[in-house]
Structure formats: C-alpha cells, structure tokens
Amino acid sequence: DGGITQSPKYLFRKEGQNVTLSCEQNLNHDAMYWYRQDPGQGLRLIYYSQIVNDFQKGDIAEGYSVSREKKESFPLTVTSAQKNPTAFYLCASSSSSGRVAGELFFGEGSRLTVL
Amino acid sequence: GESVGLHLPTLSVQEGDNSIINCAYSNSASDYFIWYKQESGKGPQFIIDIRSNMDKRQGQRVTVLLNKTVKHLSLQIAATQPGDSAVYFCAERRVGNTPLVFGKGTRLSVIA
Numbered sequence: 313d314g315g316i317t318q319s320p321k322y323l324f325r326k327e328g329q330n331v332t333l334s335c336e337q338n339l340n341h342d343a344m345y346w347y348r349q350d351p352g353q354g355l356r357l358i359y360y361s362q363i364v365n366d367f368q369k370g371d372i373a374e375g376y377s378v379s380r381e382k383k384e385s386f387p388l389t390v391t392s393a394q395k396n397p398t399a400f401y402l403c404a405s406s407s408s409s410g411r412v413a414g415e416l417f418f419g420e421g422s423r424l425t426v427l
Numbered sequence: 428g429e430s431v432g433l434h435l436p437t438l439s440v441q442e443g444d445n446s447i448i449n450c451a452y453s454n455s456a457s458d459y460f461i462w463y464k465q466e467s468g469k470g471p472q473f474i475i476d477i478r479s480n481m482d483k484r485q486g487q488r489v490t491v492l493l494n495k496t497v498k499h500l501s502l503q504i505a506a507t508q509p510g511d512s513a514v515y516f517c518a519e520r521r522v523g524n525t526p527l528v529f530g531k532g533t534r535l536s537v538i539a
Contacts, residue, residue, distance in 0.1 A: 353531060354529045354530055355471075355529040357526055416471075416473075416527060421468070421469065
C-alpha cells in the first residue's frame with residue numbers, strides 16, 4: 313500500500329548529538345514537508361521541498377537540516393544547535409500539481425527525547 | 428499578525444450529540460481549507476476540505492461550513508462517537524506557492 317513511513321518511532325538523544333529522522337514515501341508525490349509538534353500545540357513548519365535537490369526553510373528551520381536527493385526520501389537532521397529538540401516530528405507529502413499546498417498526507421511521526 | 432486560530436481549545440460532548448469545532452482565519456485571500464484529525468501519538472489524517480468558492484461541503488457524518496464574510500470555518504460532526512475523540516486542526520492555503528498554515532487545534536473529548 314502507498315504511504316509515508318517515518319523511522320524511528322521513538323528516539324533518544326544525548327545533548328550535543330546530531331540525530332537524523334527518516335521519511336520515505338511511495339506515493340510519487342513531488343512535495344515533502346517536516347513539521348514539529350510540541351505538547352498541546354499546533355504544527356510548525358521546519359523545512360519543505362517541492363522538487364528533488366531543492367528545499368526551503370519553514371518557520372522554525374534553525375538547528376535543523378534536510379536533504380532531498382531522491383523524490384521518495386526527505387531526511388531531517390536535528391543538530392546540536394537546536395536548543396530544545398524534544399518534540400514530536402511529523403513528515404508529510406503532497407501531490408502539489410504545481411502548487412505546494414495541496415492536501416497533505418502524514419506519516420505516523422517520530423518522537424525525539426533529549427536526555 | 429495573520430494566523431489560523433481556534434475559538435475553543437477543548438470541547439467535551441456527550442456520545443450521540445453533535446459536535447461543532449470552530450476556526451477563525453485572518454487571510455481573506457486564502458482559497459482552500461482542510462480539517463485534519465489527529466489521534467494520540469499518530470499523524471494527522473485528512474477529514475474534509477473546502478474551496479473558497481463553496482459555503483458548505485458534506486462528508487460522512489461531517490460537514491464543513493465556510494463563512495468568508497467573517498473569515499470563519501467550522502467542522503460539524505453528527506452523532507459523535509467515542510472514536511471521534513482526537514485533536515482537530517484546521518489548515519488554510521494562502522495565495523502563492525506556500526505550504527498550508529495550521530491552527531493550534533481543538534481537543535474533542537466524547538463522554539460515553
């Protein structure tokens with residue numbers, strides 16, 4: 313079945329360490345996104361990519377990095393520069409049909425905890 | 428600043444009653460709106476959408492109403508069930524090639 317797969321589901325990190333969250337989609341979608349969700353909060357956009365080898369910063373890109381080397385994959389690295397990385401991270405994709413903001417299909421999320 | 432927001436952060440309803448979740452948006456140029464449902468520990472799931480050239484759209488047990496005059500969006504859930512307990516987000520698509528903007532969400536709790 314088509315969908316978006318995020319891994320790992322749970323991740324623990326020591327302070328000062330970088331960690332990479334995986335996001336893979338087999339929906340043949342052009343656009344992919346990373347959102348951060350804190351308890352009781354909405355979704356805040358970290359990075360998004362409309363096409364392979366291109367990506368744009370969202371509202372809270374500081375301390376994060378991404379790559380889009382393949383259409384199916386959009387990994388997110390949480391770097392040591394991110395001061396408060398403990399959160400629930402959501403990856404999404406959309407068939408933009410020329411526009412970025414079509415209906416989003418979300419993965420099941422990755423919960424990162426910094427020890 | 429411009430934002431998508433919600434009037435009520437929490438909503439408790441009796442099983443079988445109808446639920447109404449509200450959302451205010453401030454960008455009058457937004458042309459597309461979506462409601463998502465997020466269950467605990469999971470990713471949001473699409474419920475229903477509506478374009479700005481419509482006032483109402485119905486799905487299975489859900490209806491979305493759009494009032495462009497007052498920039499207000501609502502989600503109505505008929506005969507609310509325990510499985511409807513979740514956080515509901517509205518999202519808007521603004522003019523220009525930019526990603527969806529999400530509101531903060533409303534938690535719906537269904538009392539059996």
